[in-house]
Amino acid sequence: MKQDASGPAGTIDGLEIRPAGEPARAAVVSVGSELLLGDLVDTNAAWVSSKLRDMGVEVVHHVAVRDDTEEFVEVLAWLAERVHVIVCGGGLGPTSDDRTRAAIAAAAGVALEHHDDLEEAILQRFASMGRRMPPQNAKQAGIPRGARPFPPVGTAPGFALTLASPKPTRVYALPGVPWELQQLFHRDVAPELQALAGARATVTRVVHVIGMGESDVAQVVEPIAGDRDGVTLSYLARSHEIQVRLTVSADDVGAARGASQPLLDEVIDALGGAVAGLDDEQLEDVVLRLLGDRGETVATAESATAGDIAARLGAVPGASHGLVGGMVVYDTEIKHDVLGVDRELLDEHGPVSEAVTRAIAQLARERFGADWGIGVTGCAGPTEQNGQPVGTAFWALAHPDGHVEVHGRQIPGDRGQIIKRLGSAGLDLLRRRLQER
Known part of the structure; x- marks a missing residue:
């Protein structure tokens, strides 16, 4: 033809x-x-x-x-x-x-x-x-x-x-x-x-943002990219991240990427530590890359997320170089019988608590012999748990030096969104600490 x-x-x-x-x-x-x-x-x-x-x-x-x-x-x-x-x-x-x-x-x-x-x-x-x-x-x-x-x-x-x-x-x-x-x-x-x-190519550069709402991201990005000639700016709000999408056309892919790079650098610089990935590299890719750069490893102990963190890491090719292992400790008794969380701690604070999340992060690190340990607990719904309202969430990171930091807040959304956002919170905490080292 x-x-x-x-x-x-x-x-x-x-x-x-x-x-x-x-x-x-x-x-x-x-x-x-x-x-x-x-x-x-x-x-x-x-x-x-x-x-x-x-x-x-x-x-x-x-x-x-x-x-x-x-x-x-x-x-x-x-x-x-x-x-x-x-x-x-x-x-x-x-x-x-x-x-x-x-x-x-x-x-x-x-x-x-x-x-x-x-x-x-x-x-x-x-x-x-x-x-x-x-x-x-x-x-x-x-x-x-x-x-x-x-x-x-x-x-x-x-x-x-x-x-x-x-x-x-x-x-x-x-x-x-x-x-x-x-x-x-x-x-x-x-x-x-x-x-x-004809000879024309379009490239969309994607900035993955964690820990900021869509309106907050737009407030930062709009003054930089909103009125740029030849650039289409759009946002994609997903359950666990906001994507800033910059689309540029040129005569070929190389030229389009080159034309997008200065603006991309400005956007990344303005968003700072909230940038969790670029283009096809998502949060879990970044975490494993950073662990690989440092020759370090991570293990997980997950309650509310039921293995979502380990699954996301494990889906990345070469994950075995950074992910040692993970344990789903969904049931309260499993937290004690299998992972070893102190019974008195569980009785005093409840399975969804800052104290228990701290303990499971530390135990994950110790049991698997990893450099870092991530622990998460929460109430994903559809009903409250032990008096904790739906959306209650805690995530903890055990550091190589034995220090454990814990964070918590109410996470909005349905069950699936809460699980995804809690998993991202745990992974993003590790990403930020690795980038600070």
Whole structure:
């Protein structure tokens, strides 16, 4: 297929998809009634958007459409008036509710056309799994006439087709299974889209902030980055952190990163010790890097977080160089019988208390022979515990010299948020102390 998007305009097969002087604009369509019924969380749209952003393609619409051909055709017509590219995910299976092929064919005014080579590819895919292809899967080899086929990496082929009306709009149809969608996108869609978009790259630098509210972060960052030309500033408030996102476009990735660096340095300097990570390096990555730099280790004893801290550390490749081990001491009796917390201490102060948290941090360090020990207790809900209201939380850090510091406060949010925020508080305390040394 002829592709020519190197000039001021982007064309495919002689049709001008992206007119001269216009940035490429895209929409992402997620197909499936289950998305609208709340049965499934749509992660594909976010993934596709991030990849389009990196290519310098501006995503202006996310649409979820149910399994209805007529409504799907209406959505495609509406989007085709507004964007240059539509990326559809889902609806390419063999069942009666898979309407993507028919809807795109109807929108283009063409019939479905069976491809013997696609059917053979599906047959071979089933054979590689030691299975016979059910007869109904043969329908997946039927794609709109004139479409460019994408051979399957699973059992669902994809395709690309240009809608001629109301203006030329390139439509990509990909399977809904995430790993299939991602592989076909990288192999078949990305090269064509990059050519269509032209020589442009977009980079988003992410600053991970712990221990500050969103409004407090904005108060620091807005005067620095709020009115910078060529920079899009946004915030993402997660359960355990605030992300400051600085998006910059340039001719290539290196130039975009270079253009973002001075502003990034200013933001980091202004936020100071609240910066817990940069870009893909998150809090647990930073903690393990700092431990590795110093040749030190940490162990954990977790009550309310039930192993969340150790799990987050353990998910980082090479974690064994910094994480010695961890113990979930959820039940009060386990704190005494297994970890060794003094019975009188538990009876006097209760399992969720400054004194008990101090003890479990110290015992974690001693029992595992680590340099540092993290201990956490709390009441994550949904009901109070031993008279402590939901959100009560304590976290402690046992230092290499035997000193133990304890912190506590009321953590807002639901059960999941409290657990995540308490785990982050314990990890962030260790991060700050390691950076001070």
